[in-house]
Amino acid sequence: MSLSQTATARVAAVIGLGSMGMGMALSLKKAGFDVLGADVSADAVSRFVAAGGRGIANLAEEIGEADTVISVVVNATQTETVLFGPEGIADSLRPGSVFVSSATMDPAIARKLAARLEEKGVHYLDAPISGGAARAASGELTVMASGTPAAFAAARPALDAMAAKVYELGDSAGFGAAFKMINQLLAGVHIAAACEAITFAAKQGLDLAKVYEVITASAGNSWMFENRIPHVLSGDYTPLSAIEIFVKDLGIIQDMARSERYPVPLSAAALQMYLAASGAGMGRDDDSSLARLYAQLSGATLPEKAN
Amino acid sequence: MSLSQTATARVAAVIGLGSMGMGMALSLKKAGFDVLGADVSADAVSRFVAAGGRGIANLAEEIGEADTVISVVVNATQTETVLFGPEGIADSLRPGSVFVSSATMDPAIARKLAARLEEKGVHYLDAPISGGAARAASGELTVMASGTPAAFAAARPALDAMAAKVYELGDSAGFGAAFKMINQLLAGVHIAAACEAITFAAKQGLDLAKVYEVITASAGNSWMFENRIPHVLSGDYTPLSAIEIFVKDLGIIQDMARSERYPVPLSAAALQMYLAASGAGMGRDDDSSLARLYAQLSGATLPEKAN
Numbered sequence: 001m002s003l004s005q006t007a008t009a010r011v012a013a014v015i016g017l018g019s020m021g022m023g024m025a026l027s028l029k030k031a032g033f034d035v036l037g038a039d040v041s042a043d044a045v046s047r048f049v050a051a052g053g054r055g056i057a058n059l060a061e062e063i064g065e066a067d068t069v070i071s072v073v074v075n076a077t078q079t080e081t082v083l084f085g086p087e088g089i090a091d092s093l094r095p096g097s098v099f100v101s102s103a104t105m106d107p108a109i110a111r112k113l114a115a116r117l118e119e120k121g122v123h124y125l126d127a128p129i130s131g132g133a134a135r136a137a138s139g140e141l142t143v144m145a146s147g148t149p150a151a152f153a154a155a156r157p158a159l160d161a162m163a164a165k166v167y168e169l170g171d172s173a174g175f176g177a178a179f180k181m182i183n184q185l186l187a188g189v190h191i192a193a194a195c196e197a198i199t200f201a202a203k204q205g206l207d208l209a210k211v212y213e214v215i216t217a218s219a220g221n222s223w224m225f226e227n228r229i230p231h232v233l234s235g236d237y238t239p240l241s242a243i244e245i246f247v248k249d250l251g252i253i254q255d256m257a258r259s260e261r262y263p264v265p266l267s268a269a270a271l272q273m274y275l276a277a278s279g280a281g282m283g284r285d286d287d288s289s290l291a292r293l294y295a296q297l298s299g300a301t302l303p304e305k306a307n
Numbered sequence: 308m309s310l311s312q313t314a315t316a317r318v319a320a321v322i323g324l325g326s327m328g329m330g331m332a333l334s335l336k337k338a339g340f341d342v343l344g345a346d347v348s349a350d351a352v353s354r355f356v357a358a359g360g361r362g363i364a365n366l367a368e369e370i371g372e373a374d375t376v377i378s379v380v381v382n383a384t385q386t387e388t389v390l391f392g393p394e395g396i397a398d399s400l401r402p403g404s405v406f407v408s409s410a411t412m413d414p415a416i417a418r419k420l421a422a423r424l425e426e427k428g429v430h431y432l433d434a435p436i437s438g439g440a441a442r443a444a445s446g447e448l449t450v451m452a453s454g455t456p457a458a459f460a461a462a463r464p465a466l467d468a469m470a471a472k473v474y475e476l477g478d479s480a481g482f483g484a485a486f487k488m489i490n491q492l493l494a495g496v497h498i499a500a501a502c503e504a505i506t507f508a509a510k511q512g513l514d515l516a517k518v519y520e521v522i523t524a525s526a527g528n529s530w531m532f533e534n535r536i537p538h539v540l541s542g543d544y545t546p547l548s549a550i551e552i553f554v555k556d557l558g559i560i561q562d563m564a565r566s567e568r569y570p571v572p573l574s575a576a577a578l579q580m581y582l583a584a585s586g587a588g589m590g591r592d593d594d595s596s597l598a599r600l601y602a603q604l605s606g607a608t609l610p611e612k613a614n
Binding site: 107130167178182183184185186190192193194196197198199200201204206207211213217218219222223227257262264265270272273294297299 | 492
């Protein structure tokens with residue numbers, strides 16, 4: 001990067017340097033941003049600094065440098081802590097800057113957080129992400145975003161650096177979160193259905209590779225069946241996305257549905273299976289571990305990992 | 308067709324001239340078979356005769372002409388009646404001919420029917436179909452088949468005439484049925500999940516066309532979401548596939564699962580919704596009518612059909 005570019009570089013901050021946040025921070029750097037990174041883990045910050053980023057020592061003192069602050073934490077509670085907790089940054093954000101919130105959460109909470117920040121003259125973009133760690137690293141995420149035109153305008157350069165596709169879903173916070181929750185409802189149910197089906201096939205002694213071939217070419221296919229069942233076929237439950245993610249996300253669906261007086265029997269049945277998998281000790285394993293749960297509950301035999 | 312071709316034409320019989328059976332019978336005719344057609348509805352037989360087929364007046368007397376008998380009835384009970392009922396054809400089938408059974412059924416029943424026919428020297432091909440009426444008419448069905456090599460050999464010319472893809476899933480009856488049931492488990496759950504999700508989106512006031520656009524490009528997608536939700540968006544519940552089909556097929560899943568001591572919480576939740584839709588008077592409507600059921604249960608508003 002030339003000196004003149006450095007002098008005019010936009011400053012972005014990424015809060016939460018997990019597998020998604022780290023990739024997003026590095027994508028921003030690659031696009032020419034001056035990037036600050038913060039995480040509760042000093043290790044994660046060290047790795048980011050080693051990759052050429054700037055670590056933040058004191059969030060409240062330094063966050064005011066950033067034009068764009070991207071929060072890549074796990075849930076609504078952490079987002080609220082980042083903004084309004086004892087060491088929250090809400091009062092340190094520069095007026096006119098934009099806070100981009102990517103955690104999956106109840107749309108009602110996204111609306112409340114946005115209102116509280118907007119009172120302080122800070123824009124809020126409700127911007128849940130999808131695509132996984134590989135796409136975060138390559139700057140090709142999908143973002144389901146909603147917010148005021150001013151929030152979109154302020155966030156645009158960072159969005160362009162991080163995402164291959166930005167859906168603009170409404171002119172206020174909440175719509176992004178709501179679309180993401182609809183996706184998570186389907187994704188969570190489809191993983192559970194895929195595991196119910198493949199293990200039922202195993203219980204009947206069917207050739208599981210053949211089942212995968214036939215189903216992925218048939219009307220019973222889903223994005224999740226196609227993506228997750230290979231983990232079951234290879235017996236490899238290394239977490240790419242953990243059981244606990246859907247304990248959380250289908251939990252949000254239950255809360256939303258209960259509050260809106262909307263029955264969700266499929267999501268409710270799926271949640272019970274994620275809870276059982278977590279309770280049985282598989283919470284941090286890959287979400288395809290639901291297949292192992294079905295096998296435990298039925299005596300079915302699934303493929304084991306080759307050594 | 309020239310006289311010499313007629314003289315050597317293979318004879319096939321199709322029992323059950325509904326939307327699938329009629330298409331299959333005409334595909335056989337197009338491929339040069341001499342085709343006999345039977346149905347409990349005299350109307351259906353008349354339409355087949357008008358299209359150039361031969362109606363069967365007396366099944367027991369005439370079925371012995373056929374090299375290949377294809378049963379396209381609704382379920383196991385009807386299949387059993389066709390073969391072994393008071394006017395059943397089992398004793399009239401020519402030894403060495405093949406009975407191709409396409410109804411979706413419990414694999415255990417397929418195995419029993421096959422054993423009873425094989426005792427009489429008749430081959431049995433367990434051959435559930437998928438693809439819908441349009442593909443039946445164009446000879447491009449998918450067939451999930453299992454049976455002895457002799458059964459496959461005898462059925463091959465007819466399969467080639469009716470199907471674009473024939474999966475060979477095992478060397479005895481039951482495997483075809485089992486694969487089809489795994490597909491139906493997933494299909495039935497995915498339709499219910501799609502309707503739970505789209506109506507939840509409606510309840511929250513989201514733009515449903517936008518939801519369709521976002522989900523079909525995301526990890527929450529399924530073949531059924533993509534195929535069925537347009538019916539909901541246009542408010543058109545004209546039956547392409549009726550609620551009762553999944554009352555039947557998820558019912559078979561329940562029976563199989565109970566007998567095998569295998570828990571199916573997702574399929575069970577979905578079945579309850581199909582039962583409720585049927586109980587509420589929508590049994591003969593399109594299976595996407597589950598969305599209307601969710602709307603009734605929650606006060607959500609779905610699109611209405613344009614006039």
